[in-house]
Amino acid sequence: MRGDVRILLVGEPEVGKTSLIMSLVSEEFPEKVPARAEEITIPADVTPERIPTHIIDYSASEQTDDELQDEINRANVVCVVYDVNKESTIEKIQSKWIPLVNGRTEKGSRIPVILVGNKSDLQGTSSMESILPIMNRFTEIETCVECSAKNLKNISELFFYAQKAVLHPTAPLYNPEDKQLKSSCVQALTRIFNICDRDNDGILSDTEMNFFQKYCFRNPLSPQALEDVKTVVWKNAPDGILDDGLTLSGFLFLNMLFIQRGRHETTWTVLRKFGYDDNLELTDDYLHPQLRVPYDCTTELNHCAYLFLQRVFEKYDADNDGVLSPIELKNLFSVFPYFPWGPEVFNTVCTDKRGWITLHGYLCHWTFTTYLDVHHCLEYLGYLGYTTITEQESQTAALTVTRDKKMDLEKGQTQRNVFLCKVIGPKGTGKTAFLQAFLGRSLETQSEMGGDVSDFTINTVQINSLDKYLIEHYMESRIPCIFVASKSDLQQQKQEHGIGPVEFCYKHRLPAPFHFSCNSDEATNSQIYSRLALAAAFPNLNEAELSISSFWLRITFGATVVAFLGLAIYKALARQK
Numbered sequence: 001m002r003g004d005v006r007i008l009l010v011g012e013p014e015v016g017k018t019s020l021i022m023s024l025v026s027e028e029f030p031e032k033v034p035a036r037a038e039e040i041t042i043p044a045d046v047t048p049e050r051i052p053t054h055i056i057d058y059s060a061s062e063q064t065d066d067e068l069q070d071e072i073n074r075a076n077v078v079c080v081v082y083d084v085n086k087e088s089t090i091e092k093i094q095s096k097w098i099p100l101v102n103g104r105t106e107k108g109s110r111i112p113v114i115l116v117g118n119k120s121d122l123q124g125t126s127s128m129e130s131i132l133p134i135m136n137r138f139t140e141i142e143t144c145v146e147c148s149a150k151n152l153k154n155i156s157e158l159f160f161y162a163q164k165a166v167l168h169p170t171a172p173l174y175n176p177e178d179k180q181l182k183s184s185c186v187q188a189l190t191r192i193f194n195i196c197d198r199d200n201d202g203i204l205s206d207t208e209m210n211f212f213q214k215y216c217f218r219n220p221l222s223p224q225a226l227e228d229v230k231t232v233v234w235k236n237a238p239d240g241i242l243d244d245g246l247t248l249s250g251f252l253f254l255n256m257l258f259i260q261r262g263r264h265e266t267t268w269t270v271l272r273k274f275g276y277d278d279n280l281e282l283t284d285d286y287l288h289p290q291l292r293v294p295y296d297c298t299t300e301l302n303h304c305a306y307l308f309l310q311r312v313f314e315k316y317d318a319d320n321d322g323v324l325s326p327i328e329l330k331n332l333f334s335v336f337p338y339f340p341w342g343p344e345v346f347n348t349v350c351t352d353k354r355g356w357i358t359l360h361g362y363l364c365h366w367t368f369t370t371y372l373d374v375h376h377c378l379e380y381l382g383y384l385g386y387t388t389i390t391e392q393e394s395q396t397a398a399l400t401v402t403r404d405k406k407m408d409l410e411k412g413q414t415q416r417n418v419f420l421c422k423v424i425g426p427k428g429t430g431k432t433a434f435l436q437a438f439l440g441r442s443l444e445t446q447s448e449m450g451g452d453v454s455d456f457t458i459n460t461v462q463i464n465s466l467d468k469y470l471i472e473h474y475m476e477s478r479i480p481c482i483f484v485a486s487k488s489d490l491q492q493q494k495q496e497h498g499i500g501p502v503e504f505c506y507k508h509r510l511p512a513p514f515h516f517s518c519n520s521d522e523a524t525n526s527q528i529y530s531r532l533a534l535a536a537a538f539p540n541l542n543e544a545e546l547s548i549s550s551f552w553l554r555i556t557f558g559a560t561v562v563a564f565l566g567l568a569i570y571k572a573l574a575r576q577k
Helices: 017-026 065-074 087-102 128-137 155-167 183-196 206-217 223-236 248-260 264-273 303-316 326-335 343-347 359-372 374-383 386-390 405-411 431-437 443-449 501-507 522-537 539-545 567-576
Strands: 005-011 040-042 053-056 077-083 113-118 141-146 245-247 299-301 399-401 418-424 456-463 466-474 553-557
Touching: 005 017, 005 065, 005 087, 005 155, 017 040, 017 113, 017 155, 053 155, 065 087, 077 087, 077 155, 087 113, 087 128, 113 128, 113 155, 128 141, 141 155, 155 264, 183 206, 183 248, 183 264, 183 326, 183 386, 206 223, 206 245, 206 264, 223 245, 223 248, 245 248, 248 264, 299 303, 299 359, 299 374, 303 326, 303 359, 303 386, 359 374, 359 418, 359 456, 359 466, 374 386, 374 399, 418 431, 418 522, 431 443, 431 456, 431 466, 456 522, 466 522
Parallel strands: 005 053, 005 077, 077 113, 113 141, 418 466, 418 553
Antiparallel strands: 040 053, 299 399, 456 466
């Protein structure tokens, strides 16, 4: 919501602009009226919307045309004041003032205008008959208020409506010419409906409507009020009620009715509770709440987040088969402005034989995103309405920031549940096959699947009967390398080479190479993945393989067998010499 409101009063001389301002401030009609009132600032704590409000007067005798135009450019709303007793001041509204305010402005970004008929105490009839055609001609006119500076009639209401025109504008929501909600408003309200439709049946039940009502307005509706709402919808939009519940059509109709009846603040309250700004875009604060992740710490989803994500999965798994078909996955992401997962996701996580994502694979991918790209994770949770459903302040409540890696090394174990393993080695040694085998896929299955190659896979392994997530990252060996021959001032020594992996490991007191094949028994292969996670969970067991600056485990593939010959081992050997 905007931080403050700037209201400018314009109009013909002697229509009572200054008197209106002074009557508002002093709560009495001034005996002596200056040519122009000084700028007035009304503190936030005395305004209905709790927003500081600045009121600016205009005087043709004291200001130039350039100064007037500058004030118009700075204004959030313009009140065009006319004398209800003088037809000439009414005619000037459309011939002079409206073109002056918005004549150079694009239709979609025009400044809202309030028409103010002053001196209503001097006549018994209303000027609305003359004003209505003007209001119909200029869509930027929000409303018209007849008032009296002398009798203090509707003075507070005038400035309330002016403030309301800024904080709850009509233009982003509604097209008065077509008498329809604008497409961006329909899109935002559709997302809100889908989030609140917790069982995904296309209907808001009484329970879901009351959840929505309580979340947006703090208080639920009484049973009679609920019935009254549904009756209004049914009489005006029969397709808005189905099985005694509110459909999307009915939800959109209700909001259009609020706007048509001048209750824009109702719809804006809903939109802002769900994170939208004045342009009907989700705010950056809503999508990207502040999160501090210290160096050497990682981010993981907590138990409540997994429960939320599982409920979302089950909501869109229409046939309850435990997998998301392409249509179901598309429906799940219908609350997003774009499809967040690329085609490589199907080679990153577990799928069924059709290549459809299972619940396990779905949760794995959320874990993967949280670990490697936490800011996108927060954004995605925002689109899904995490704060609404869980009634939390922000998406950061879904996350756990792990403790510093050095603390894990000191204690000889870690509290982390997600580990990252870097897989490196020459081309053709089976790195990709190793990653896909982690998802239970044989070479034959891998060749049948095809699709976009993924540099990552993620699955769970068990350590002490607890599930841990292991992310494997295939690293291309494209990084330039330079070998440095140190101590060149000394006599050159013959360098040992040609040593085999088994001999190398034995000589340097390292674990023997772990043999692996995509064509062997799957249970045998799975031991290596558990062993990797175990080494990460208890770093003291493989301290020589851990560097101070990285918590990654590295696997290096040899030409014929798997051998632990990575950079970390090189560092271990260097320390021994």
